[in-house]
Amino acid sequence: MSKLKEKLAKKIEEHRPRTTRLVKEFGDTKVCDVTISQVIGGMRGIKCLVTDISYLDPYEGIRFRGYTIPEVMEKLPKPAGCEMPYVEGHFYLLLTGEIPTEEEVQEVINEFKARKQVPQYVFDLLRTMPRDTHPMTMFSAAILSLQRESKFAKAYAEGKMNKFNYWEYMYEDVMDLLAKLPEIGAYIYRMKYKGDTPIPSNPDLDFGGDFAHMMGIDKPYDDVMRMYFILHSDHESGNVSAHTTHLVASALSDAYYSLSAGLNGLAGPLHGLANQEVLKWIQDLRARYGDKMPTKEDLEKFCWDTLNSGQVIPGYGHAVLRKTDPRYTAQREFALKHLPDDELFQIVSMLYEVVPGVLEKHGKAKNPWPNVDAHSGVIQWYYGVREYDFYTVLFGIGRALGVLANITWDRALGYPIERPKSVTTDMLEEIAGIKK
């Protein structure tokens, strides 16, 4: 057993009695009330999921295992000469709750190295798809096709598993799958947009470094991607991609089925696809003004035109956050350091000054501030990844770290199949006292 798996086993043993006690002794304690607007309105604010991997405070933003983004970036080990931490170290943190040592990070790197070979049939499948297929469809299909490798599904079919060892097989699938995602993503990119010239993996590189290498982009793109994957990894449990992955896994579907499903949710424009939408929207804006740099007044008018045509302003607003997303701030700080004079970054910065005021005047959005998606595209664009319909695949590789850590713990803690109750409109009218 790897040291990481051993550590996880110990953590799980320590944690299980907490969950058991809560259910046995306090199972009837009320957590919150549910109103009709919550039932109809996407369950906003209902506390009905549990995860220890990250927590989202509406004003502070995300904490990964209790650490803020600056703390994570500061505390996690970094490759020599690099600005950003190893993605492998962040995954170790998400999974165990502990900041790993250099040696512990190296073990995860070695584990991924041993598992990273992508079977040829995945590439064959991708090659059969029309080249104008959306890269998220390709990415999700590639992951789904790998399901035949599932150790969890095999053990279940052979009757080898029980509630206490589900997590061990889930862990194996999670490690196998995560290790392959950078190559699958980069292969799609190079096949689709770079004249079908995939670059083979370099087994000596770390997760972020190998991804940058397979994308064919020089330094500091490796650091850009380490930062990107870490920032996008997790956002507690209720967001569409995390919740979907958790829901599907609760039926004892394996990690391949579950992640593929979660990614299909990430591909929606109100969720992960918004980073593609932001770049598209900014390109439309630039097209309107030609070579001239738009003024703040131009931006304001463009925002109103978007709103008046019934569209949302992509990259702004959030279901939980009520302040600027700290993932936006982290990327802004990176851009201020590395691309301060970039024209697109300047437009993004001007939008930050203009959009919140417009949304406040518009009076609908509960949160007028930018989210992560308002900033991620401009950095990709600067480093040469201008095919913005690819951006959600990058998000998906990052998000896999969090949702796969989550479903490992789901199985470890014996969470049951998820099955909330629905009611009819008649019943709600009765509850409201308006139905005779």
Ligand SMILES: CC(=O)SCCNC(=O)CCNC(=O)[C@H](O)C(C)(C)COP(=O)(O)OP(=O)(O)OC[C@H]1O[C@@H](n2cnc3c(N)ncnc32)[C@H](O)[C@@H]1OP(=O)(O)O
């Ligand atoms: C990684 C991520 O998933 S981060 C989110 C990425 N998505 C985007 O950036 C898309 C733009 N933003 C939005 O559409 C929304 O803010 C969401 C989907 C993120 C959150 O949705 P909700 O929790 O329902 O937001 P909220 O309660 O503030 O919505 C109230 C109203 O304001 C509108 N609104 C919210 N954000 C915006 C926006 N950016 N532009 C215009 N209108 C908005 C909603 O569409 C809704 O209108 P309606 O009453 O006519 O239906």
Ligand SMILES: O=C([O-])CC(=O)C(=O)O
């Ligand atoms: O939390 C949410 O609903 C959306 C989001 O920002 C994420 O999933 O990263």
